[in-house]
Amino acid sequence: MNDAPSWLRSFIESFMAVTLTSGPLPVIAYALAVAGIAVLVVWQLLRDDRRRMIGQLAIALCAGALGLLAAWLVSDGIMVFGVSLGWAVIVTVAVGFAALGFLVATAIQAHHMRRAIAIILVPIALIATAVRVDTIYGEYQTIGSLVNYSPYQSIGATSLGNDTITVAEWQRRAARHTLPNDLPTRGSLYTQRIANTRSRFQARDAMVYLPPAALSSTPPRLPVLILLAGQPGSPSRAMSASGIVALLDDYAAAHDGLAPIVVSPDQNGDNTINSLCADTTKHGKAETYLTRDVPDWIRGHLPVSTDAKDWAIAGFSQGGTCSTQLAPRHPDLFGTMIAVDGEIAPTDGSVEHMVDAYFGGDRAAYESQVPTNAIAAHSPSDQAAVLAAGEHDTTSVANVRTIGAAARKAGMDVTTLEVPGTGHDWHAVHATLEAALPWWCARTGLGTTDKTWSDYTALQVIR
Numbered sequence: 001m002n003d004a005p006s007w008l009r010s011f012i013e014s015f016m017a018v019t020l021t022s023g024p025l026p027v028i029a030y031a032l033a034v035a036g037i038a039v040l041v042v043w044q045l046l047r048d049d050r051r052r053m054i055g056q057l058a059i060a061l062c063a064g065a066l067g068l069l070a071a072w073l074v075s076d077g078i079m080v081f082g083v084s085l086g087w088a089v090i091v092t093v094a095v096g097f098a099a100l101g102f103l104v105a106t107a108i109q110a111h112h113m114r115r116a117i118a119i120i121l122v123p124i125a126l127i128a129t130a131v132r133v134d135t136i137y138g139e140y141q142t143i144g145s146l147v148n149y150s151p152y153q154s155i156g157a158t159s160l161g162n163d164t165i166t167v168a169e170w171q172r173r174a175a176r177h178t179l180p181n182d183l184p185t186r187g188s189l190y191t192q193r194i195a196n197t198r199s200r201f202q203a204r205d206a207m208v209y210l211p212p213a214a215l216s217s218t219p220p221r222l223p224v225l226i227l228l229a230g231q232p233g234s235p236s237r238a239m240s241a242s243g244i245v246a247l248l249d250d251y252a253a254a255h256d257g258l259a260p261i262v263v264s265p266d267q268n269g270d271n272t273i274n275s276l277c278a279d280t281t282k283h284g285k286a287e288t289y290l291t292r293d294v295p296d297w298i299r300g301h302l303p304v305s306t307d308a309k310d311w312a313i314a315g316f317s318q319g320g321t322c323s324t325q326l327a328p329r330h331p332d333l334f335g336t337m338i339a340v341d342g343e344i345a346p347t348d349g350s351v352e353h354m355v356d357a358y359f360g361g362d363r364a365a366y367e368s369q370v371p372t373n374a375i376a377a378h379s380p381s382d383q384a385a386v387l388a389a390g391e392h393d394t395t396s397v398a399n400v401r402t403i404g405a406a407a408r409k410a411g412m413d414v415t416t417l418e419v420p421g422t423g424h425d426w427h428a429v430h431a432t433l434e435a436a437l438p439w440w441c442a443r444t445g446l447g448t449t450d451k452t453w454s455d456y457t458a459l460q461v462i463r
Contacts, residue, residue, distance in 0.1 A: 016144030021135045026128075033128040036121040037099060040106055043114060056105040063101025068094035086392045086423035088136045096129030139426060141240045155190035155208050155301070161217045164303045167258065167445055170213060170220040174256035180216040183257050186249045187211040189239065194265060194297045201275075201289035204266040207235040209245055210302070211252045211259035219303040220258065223310040223444040226294065226334075227264040228319030230341075232271035235264035238319070241426040247437055255447045260312075260440075261302055265294045267322055276346040277322035278369050280358035290322075291330050307335075310444045314338035314436075316429045321346055324371035324387070324403055328378050328410075336443065338386045338436050340429045341396040344403070345370040372406040379410030384443065386415045388432040388459070390422035401462065415439075415453060418460045431458040 018025060044053040071093035075085035103125060107118035134140050165173075173179050190208045213220055229238035239245060244262060252259040267286055268275045275286035295311075298304055305311075313334045315323040320342025327337035346369050348354055359365040367373050375381070385407045389396035397418055404416040417435075422428040435456040438449045453461050 016142060018143045020131060020140050020142060020145075026131045026135060029124065029128040029131050033099065033121065033125045036117060036124065037102065040102075040110075040114060040117060040121075052109055056102050056109065059105040060098045060102035064094045064098030067097025070097075086136070086390075086425075088392070088423065089133050092129060092132045092136065096125060096132075099125040099129070136423075136425065139237065139241055141243075145237060145240050152189050152191045152207070155192045155210075160210075160214070160301075160303065161219045163218045164221050165218055167220045167222070167305075170258065171256065179256060180218055183216045184212045185253070187245065187252060187259065188215060189245060191236075192297075194294055196289055196293050197296070198292045199279075199285035199288035201284045201286055201293070202269045203289060204234060204269065206263055206265040206294070207239045208264075208302075209239065209248065209262040211248055211261065212257035213252070213259070214261055214303055216257070221303055221305045222258070223260040223312070223441070223446065224298060224302075224304050225260045225262045225440075226290070226311070226313040227262050228267050228277075228313070228315030228322050229264070230315075230317030230319050231268055231274050233268075233317075233319065234271070235266050238264040238316070241429070242316070242433060243426075243430045244433055244437075247430075247433055251437065251441065251447075255441075258446045260437075260444070260446070261298075261304055263294065263298055263302075265290060267319065274318060274346075274348040276348060276354070276358060276369065277318075277325055278346065278358065281360050282358045287326065287329075291326060291333055295333060305444075308332055309335035312336035312338060312440055314340075314433075315342070316340045316426065317342065317424065321371070324385075325369050325374055327383060327385070328371065328374040328381065328407075329368075331378055331381060331383055334383070336384045336386075336440055338388075338432070338440070339403075340388045340432050341390060341393055341424045342371075342387070342399060342403070343396075344372075344399045371403050375403070375406045375410050375412075381407075381410045381412050383407075384413040384440075386417065386432065386436045386439070388417035388419060388428065388436075390424055390428035391418050391420045391460075392423035393428075396424060397462070404463075416462050417453070418462045419458060420460055431456075435459055 068090065071090040075090055100122065103118045103122050107115050110118060140146050188210055192206045192208050194206050196203060214222055227238050229235065248259040267277050267290055273283055275283040277286050277290060279285040279287045299306060311334050313323045313327050320339035323337045323339040324342055325346065327334040355361060355363050355366045387400045387404050389400045400416050404414050407414045417432060419428040419431045435453060441447050442449045453459060
């Protein structure tokens with residue numbers, strides 16, 4: 001890629017940045033699919049070929065019913081992904097099956113132009129269905145995210161200022177209008193291989209967000225947020241699907257370049273692996289990697305605060321579970337946890353399977369990883385927690401209530417939230433971060449906020 005002509009690099013970067021969940025691409029896909037099917041139906045009616053059309057619609061209805069059943073079994077019956085995909089996704093898949101059934105039947109029975117149109121519409125209907133599912137779930141934000149494309153350079157290639165100052169001193173300089181002249185207007189994303197010196201855990205490259213202040217010649221020692229994706233998922237997915245970069249760039253623009261540093265490490269090693277974010281005999285020392293190797297690298301290479309109150313861990317789905325495991329188990333490292341749609345306990349099969357396969361038969365070792373147990377074992381605690389779940393992910397909403405109650409009993413500052421209109425998806429993450437980031441930044445001293453949780457209309461406080 002680096003050896004390619006500049007025009008080609010620019011084209012590839014622009015193509016990979018095309019959004020999948022908004023903008024013209026989804027609209028075009030939906031419009032082509034709906035318009036094409038409508039043309040075929042009207043064409044049949046104009047030719048007075050109602051009997052054949054009724055047969056095709058019957059096939060479509062049967063295909064839709066089959067799709068509904070299959071999607072429900074994958075989502076709620078067998079629960080292949082460990083969580084329900086939600087009825088919006090299930091119905092979308094059913095409609096997609098119905099459209100494909102109609103088009104295939106038309107392609108078989110029709111002739112000439114109608115057959116050609118039906119054949120052309122098959123991939124369009126598949127794309128429209130896939131894009132609609134992705135829009136609901138919010139997993140793949142751009143074309144590049146489909147192939148884990150990363151246009152970002154390593155942070156090692158960037159020269160960071162060595163002469164750090166305190167956040168308070170930065171704010172005083174801002175008041176005197178004497179901030180560094182080299183202060184950029186926006187932050188930057190980087191990819192980074194983090195050494196697994198202590199753990200030997202085989203992790204993929206991490207993603208790092210540095211706000212404008214961190215890129216200046218005299219950066220302040222900033223708070224740190226560890227951000228974890230779900231499983232399947234990746235660090236780049238966590239950064240893109242959460243929308244956190246835009247949120248923090250906007251925050252920095254209103255706070256003299258100040259915003260937290262975000263590091264998204266890989267907690268699993270592969271999309272097909274669930275490490276449980278624990279040190280196990282099956283997948284290695286993921287917990288040691290996340291709580292020793294990653295923090296060691298951050299402190300050694302980035303301008304960060306070393307105070308635990310300025311460190312937070314956040315995550316979605318399996319990453320949310322990890323957050324509620326690791327934060328209470330490591331209060332010397334994390335002062336805050338932010339979890340969205342997390343599980344009640346680390347999960348990969350039955351408890352008996354995990355005890356045997358992951359912990360060598362040691363039931364107590366597994367139980368110590370269960371969030372409510374970890375919270376109780378390290379209480380009382382002065383940590384803070386924001387626990388949220390999408391309204392339609394009723395299991396996660398129940399988990400929020402249970403873990404929240406345990407955290408309050410331990411003395412934590414706890415906020416429990418439901419995100420109306422969302423399910424087990426990244427839209428719930430974005431809505432939560434939109435409120436939780438300013439709240440946490442105020443806790444760390446980066447700025448102040450006069451908003452309460454109830455001021456965010458996309459959220460509902462629950463108990």
